[in-house]
Amino acid sequence: MTPAFEQLQQALKRLPGVGYRSAERMALHLLVEKPERLPALVEALEAAARAVRRCARCGNLAEGEACAVCADARRDGAVVCVVEHVPDLVAMERSGAYRGGYHVLHGRLSPINGVGPGELNWESLKTRLETGEVRELILALGNDVEGEATCHFIQQHLPPGGAVKVSRIGFGLPSGGGVLYADAVTLRSALEGRREYS
Amino acid sequence: MTPAFEQLQQALKRLPGVGYRSAERMALHLLVEKPERLPALVEALEAAARAVRRCARCGNLAEGEACAVCADARRDGAVVCVVEHVPDLVAMERSGAYRGGYHVLHGRLSPINGVGPGELNWESLKTRLETGEVRELILALGNDVEGEATCHFIQQHLPPGGAVKVSRIGFGLPSGGGVLYADAVTLRSALEGRREYS
Numbered sequence: 431m432t433p434a435f436e437q438l439q440q441a442l443k444r445l446p447g448v449g450y451r452s453a454e455r456m457a458l459h460l461l462v463e464k465p466e467r468l469p470a471l472v473e474a475l476e477a478a479a480r481a482v483r484r485c486a487r488c489g490n491l492a493e494g495e496a497c498a499v500c501a502d503a504r505r506d507g508a509v510v511c512v513v514e515h516v517p518d519l520v521a522m523e524r525s526g527a528y529r530g531g532y533h534v535l536h537g538r539l540s541p542i543n544g545v546g547p548g549e550l551n552w553e554s555l556k557t558r559l560e561t562g563e564v565r566e567l568i569l570a571l572g573n574d575v576e577g578e579a580t581c582h583f584i585q586q587h588l589p590p591g592g593a594v595k596v597s598r599i600g601f602g603l604p605s606g607g608g609v610l611y612a613d614a615v616t617l618r619s620a621l622e623g624r625r626e627y628s
Numbered sequence: 629m630t631p632a633f634e635q636l637q638q639a640l641k642r643l644p645g646v647g648y649r650s651a652e653r654m655a656l657h658l659l660v661e662k663p664e665r666l667p668a669l670v671e672a673l674e675a676a677a678r679a680v681r682r683c684a685r686c687g688n689l690a691e692g693e694a695c696a697v698c699a700d701a702r703r704d705g706a707v708v709c710v711v712e713h714v715p716d717l718v719a720m721e722r723s724g725a726y727r728g729g730y731h732v733l734h735g736r737l738s739p740i741n742g743v744g745p746g747e748l749n750w751e752s753l754k755t756r757l758e759t760g761e762v763r764e765l766i767l768a769l770g771n772d773v774e775g776e777a778t779c780h781f782i783q784q785h786l787p788p789g790g791a792v793k794v795s796r797i798g799f800g801l802p803s804g805g806g807v808l809y810a811d812a813v814t815l816r817s818a819l820e821g822r823r824e825y826s
Contacts, residue, residue: 431718432691434672434679441672444665445654454718456643460673461680461689462714467642468677474632474639475658475670481632482659491659493630516660520629520652 435461487558489534489551491516499523499532506530508565510558512584514538514572518609522570525617530568533558538571538580547583559589568624569598570609597624633659685756687732687749689714697721697730704728706763708756710782712736712770715808720768723815728766731756736769736778745781757787766822767796795822 431439435457443453460468484490485497488510492498499505499519509530513519519532535550547553558564569584571577581598588594599609599620612620629637633655640651658666682688683695686708690696697703697717707728711717717730733748745751756762767782769775779796786792797818810818 431689432680434676434691435689438672438676441669446657447650452645458715459644461676468673471639472670472673474636475666478632478636478659479666482630491630491633517656
């Protein structure tokens, strides 16, 4: 096909789950079959890139100051589930098993890759812990060395006095896997089977 | 998630082969995981929409006047394969079984849907036939009533004198199916087993 067509195909192929053949099909769809959808897609991409930012409180995706979870008064803001990434939060929400708040770290400690606390959304979690608004912390981090190290770090930096109850989801999460790929049933049992972290 | 996020998800879901879940995954990818790829995708979409047009000669996708097939001097321009849509042409090319030129009708006759010759890329095929540049016409149209009607119409409008040899691919194409979904082997045998159309 043409160079611009191939460049579009390459750009589509970089999306997750899209291979060479389906990128070709999408490009043909947008250029030949339904060209009226292309401007709508461009508009949606640009609008989302413009509007979507981080929730100032928890790090989730937001359009205003607070994200939909933080703004929801029916949710228990004193229980905070700590996740690595936004897709992990989405997976948790999809399970329907959780009605508290979140804190998205946007990563996990990985000294070997140069990721320290300063690279994570950690200062704002520290602040939330220090203000006393958090009664319970559920660590929903990956079941691997870096997840373990991140849990350990958080536990070391809790406010003194044991005011915050800390648990870590564990039951059901396969070794070496992250929250993102777990199904709803596994996440539900992981939440129910969480054990105290000390 | 946020309204702009959901609108982007909806726009992505309209792509072929993309469901609710994979659209969510793509939107998260473009907004959270790899936000640097979003402008590149927008740019590729806009550049392709700007640059890609119809080949003036055959109706294939092109960036200049002539498409890559028409511009390729090694291909036999006197043999013309008539297809319904550009994806059909792409499927033919993928089979590697054909080295002639094309003519893309951008549809087929369908009186019931108001598609007459005027709605198709037919005038330019008629001109190509009348100039005498075409020695052989291969009708690679769908194996159904509308494909049949379109073949019949083309045959009725050939220049007189029998200067153009006409065949229709047939062997191997399942009844009711189009060229787009056939695999390379089926298309190869369909080309080899083409029968004279009269």
